[in-house]
Structures are given as structure tokens and as C-alpha cells.
Amino acid sequence: MDASHFRHRARRSPLPLVAGLCALALASGCSGPDSGPAAPESSTSAARADSASRAVAQLESDYQRVINDVLPSVVQIQTADGLGSGIVYDTDGTIVTNAHVVGEETSFKVSVATGEKVLDASLVSSYPEQDLAVIRLGDAPEGLRAAKFGDSEKVEVGQIVLAMGSPLGLSSSVTQGIVSALGRTVSEPSSGGGTGATLANMVQTSAAINPGNSGGALVNLNSEVIGIPTLAATDPALGNSAAPGIGFAIPVSTVKTIADQIIDHGEVTSSGRAALDVTGRTVVDDDYQPAGVALVSVERDGAAYDGGMRVGDIVTGIGDTEVTTITSLAEALAAEQPGDKVRVTYTRGGGTRTAEVTLGEI
Incomplete structure (x- = not known):
């Protein structure tokens, strides 16, 4: 599977609830010669079965507790084009979701997971560069429950997580999995074709993420939101169908x-995203293979300009990372921070050059 191929898992909606329970296998100890008579095999088997049953019951209880804690804070968002999910951010009726869920719209219908009343909401601001948006209920109902948000520094591979949202329009659905990896950089598809936002430090999970889950909650067993499900991988070998x-x-x-x-200022004032302060396009070599990013414009006094780069230069590397396309350039920059100094490799007039560039901010 080509890791550069991904698709949104929202706006329409995923599959019904899938919850898996893992029975814990308990290892039995060995008795030495002075340990006394061995327990009858039937008694040992019964003890193991009882321990496994208690472990399953405890895990099931943990799942139910988390669902009861968090699901009231997960909402369904209806737009003119489809459905998505959102998380109640505060008791004033502020809801955070994905930018691709709200699209270009400014008004929405919101259904709280535990209620039947449809509420009106309006857009506060959308930030497609990080695929996040904030909307606000016109009249926040009494008893609206805000979600509890966790700490990214405490998220670890192997943790059990639950994904909550409205897959395929099935509100209040829950799927289960683990944190599969951390720090992934992925590029979203654009609604008009091509590449959309490049997102860094993503949490990879085995919990099912389907259309409609976007904007919902990925939570740990402490009932804390650790992420917003946004997209799932697709496999080109399977006709770009979802990679389970x-x-x-x-x-x-x-x-x-x-x-x-967005809540404090009505917009994003500091993205925290590194930039070269250029616009570019992918160029190909004599074999029609992607070979770099040609600079179409270079912002005066921006990062690339101050590093000596000009329109027409072709970027081929950031640090030790090869750059062949616009997407690979965006992914290389996503791994850096504004103010970082990086080595940019580029060509001009057929010759290869390097520049030490202090990165700007998107």
C-alpha cells in the first residue's frame, strides 16, 4: 500500500458498532517438589476459566463506563452535503470538528448523542490547513456535557482506544482498537482532486474510522479525548477502497x-506550522517521473528568499529528506517547526545548490 493514499472517513458515514473484547490468557505456575500436592487438573482449569471470565467482565465494564462518560459529548453534524461528527468543547455550546465536515457552509443542524432534539449551530471559524473547525450552538441546552481532553504526551502505542461518532449516519456508534503508531504525517485528498492538507503528528489507530466518523472522538480508557478521527488509509491495489x-x-x-x-480570537493567529514562504509546482524529469518542486513565487523577505532562493529554482531536498512532489515537500516541512534552520537542496540552471534556511510560519 502506498502510504500517500488516504481518504476522508466522514461527511457520509461508517459502519455500525463493532466492539471487540479480549480475553486475557493467564499463565499457570509450576509446582516444585516441595510445593505440596498438585491441584486436580479440573480445579485448575475451572480457576483459569473463572479468572478469564472476570477479566472479560472487567474490560467490558471499562468500555461501558467510558461510553457512558464520553458519548453524551459527541454530536452528529448535518450539512447540506452529508453528515459528520463533533465534540462538545465547553458548556457554552462550542463544538470542535473537522474542517472538511463543515466544508464551505456556515450553518448546521446538530443532534446531541443522548437527545432527540435537533439544534441550530453556526460556524465560528474553519482552519483547513489543519483540518479543524469550530462551530457554536445557537442555544446550548441545559446539562450539555463538555468532553474531557487528555494529554498527547501520555498517549502510547498499544493503548486501548474507542472511536465514537456517526459512521454512515448511525449516530452514537462506537468502535474499538488500539493506538497503532504515533507521529504519522499524512496528506489528505482534496475535494477537487489532488492533495489537500498535510497533517503532522497524527495518531494511527486500528479502531474503525468510516465516513461520518470524521470530527468525532478517539478516547482512552480514562474517558479522555486523545484525538479527532479524520481519515483512513486506502489501498490503490484494491481500487482505493479502505484499508481495514x-x-x-x-x-x-x-x-x-x-x-x-479560534475561540479566543475568532481565527488562528499562530499555526505552529513551518513554511518556506513559497508557492510551487511538481516538475518531472525526462522519464516523466516527479523530480522536484519548482518555485512559482517566492515571498520577498520570506524564509526561502532570505536563504537566497528565487523563482525558477527547483527544490529537491529538505535536510536528508528527498523532495520530488508538492506533497513530499509539505510532509518534509510538517516535521519541522517555525524558526528551525534547515538545509534546502535545490537546482538552478542545471547545477545543484544548497541553502541554510530559517523556516517561517504558515
Whole structure:
């Protein structure tokens, strides 16, 4: 599977609830010669079965507790084009979701997971560069429950997680999995074709992420939101159909950073995303293979300009990372921070050059 191929898992909606329970296998100890008589095999088997049953019951209880804690804070968002999910951010009726869920619209119908009344909401601001948006209910109902948000620094591979949202329009659905990996950088498809936003530090999960899950909640067993499910991988070998068990969520640290700025200022004032301050296009070599990014414009006094780069230069590398396309350039920059100094490799007039560039901010 080509990791550069991904698709949104929202706006329409995923599959019904799938919850898996893992029975824990308990290892039995060995008795030495002085340990006394061995327990009858039937008694040992019964004890194991009883322990396994208690473990399953405890895990099931943990799942139910988390669902009861968090699901009231997960909403369904209806737009003119489809459905998505959102998370109640505060008791004032602020809801955070994906930018691709709200699209170009400014008004929405919102259904709270535990209620039947449809509420009106309006857009506060959308930030497609990080695929996040904030909307607000016109009249927040009494008893509206805000979600509890966790700490990205405490998220670890192997943690059990639940994904909550409205897959395929099935509101209040829950799927289960683990954190499969951290720090993934993925590029979203654009609604008009090509590449959309490049998202860094994504949480990879095996919990099913389907259309409609986007904007919902990925939560740990402490009932804390650790991410917003946003997209799932697709497999070109299978006609770009979903690759099961490979989904991605925007980490909670990014969610809080962007949402807080929108709430406080009505817009994002500091993205935290590194930039070369250029626009470019992918160029190909004599074999029609992607070979770099030609600079179409270079912002005066921007990062690339101050590093000596000009229109017509072709970027081929950032640090030790090869750059062949616009997408690979965006992914290389996503791994850096504004203010970082990086080595940019580029060509001009057929010759290869390098520049030490202090990165700007998107």
C-alpha cells in the first residue's frame, strides 16, 4: 500500500458498532517438589476459566463506563452535503470538528448523542490547513456535557482506544482498537482532486474510522479525548477502497491549540506550522517521473528568499529528506517547526545548490 493514499472517513458515514473484547490468557505456575500436592487438573482449569471470565467482565465494564462518560459529548453534524461528527468543547455550546465536515457552509443542524432534539449551530471559524473547525450552538441546552481532553504526551502505542461518532449516519456508534503508531504525517485528498492538507503528528489507530466518523472522538480508557478521527488509509491495489484497521486522528494537542485560538480570537493567529514562504509546482524529469518542486513565487523577505532562493529554482531536498512532489515537500516541512534552520537542496540552471534556511510560519 502506498502510504500517500488516504481518504476522508466522514461527511457520509461508517459502519455500525463493532466492539471487540479480549480475553486475557493467564499463565499457570509450576509446582516444585516441595510445593505440596498438585491441584486436580479440573480445579485448575475451572480457576483459569473463572479468572478469564472476570477479566472479560472487567474490560467490558471499562468500555461501558467510558461510553457512558464520553458519548453524551459527541454530536452528529448535518450539512447540506452529508453528515459528520463533533465534540462538545465547553458548556457554552462550542463544538470542535473537522474542517472538511463543515466544508464551505456556515450553518448546521446538530443532534446531541443522548437527545432527540435537533439544534441550530453556526460556524465560528474553519482552519483547513489543519483540518479543524469550530462551530457554536445557537442555544446550548441545559446539562450539555463538555468532553474531557487528555494529554498527547501520555498517549502510547498499544493503548486501548474507542472511536465514537456517526459512521454512515448511525449516530452514537462506537468502535474499538488500539493506538497503532504515533507521529504519522499524512496528506489528505482534496475535494477537487489532488492533495489537500498535510497533517503532522497524527495518531494511527486500528479502531474503525468510516465516513461520518470524521470530527468525532478517539478516547482512552480514562474517558479522555486523545484525538479527532479524520481519515483512513486506502489501498490503490484494491481500487482505493479502505484499508481495514488503518485510521488516523488529529492529536489532542493540535486540537486544543487550534480550537483555543479560534475561540479566543475568532481565527488562528499562530499555526505552529513551518513554511518556506513559497508557492510551487511538481516538475518531472525526462522519464516523466516527479523530480522536484519548482518555485512559482517566492515571498520577498520570506524564509526561502532570505536563504537566497528565487523563482525558477527547483527544490529537491529538505535536510536528508528527498523532495520530488508538492506533497513530499509539505510532509518534509510538517516535521519541522517555525524558526528551525534547515538545509534546502535545490537546482538552478542545471547545477545543484544548497541553502541554510530559517523556516517561517504558515
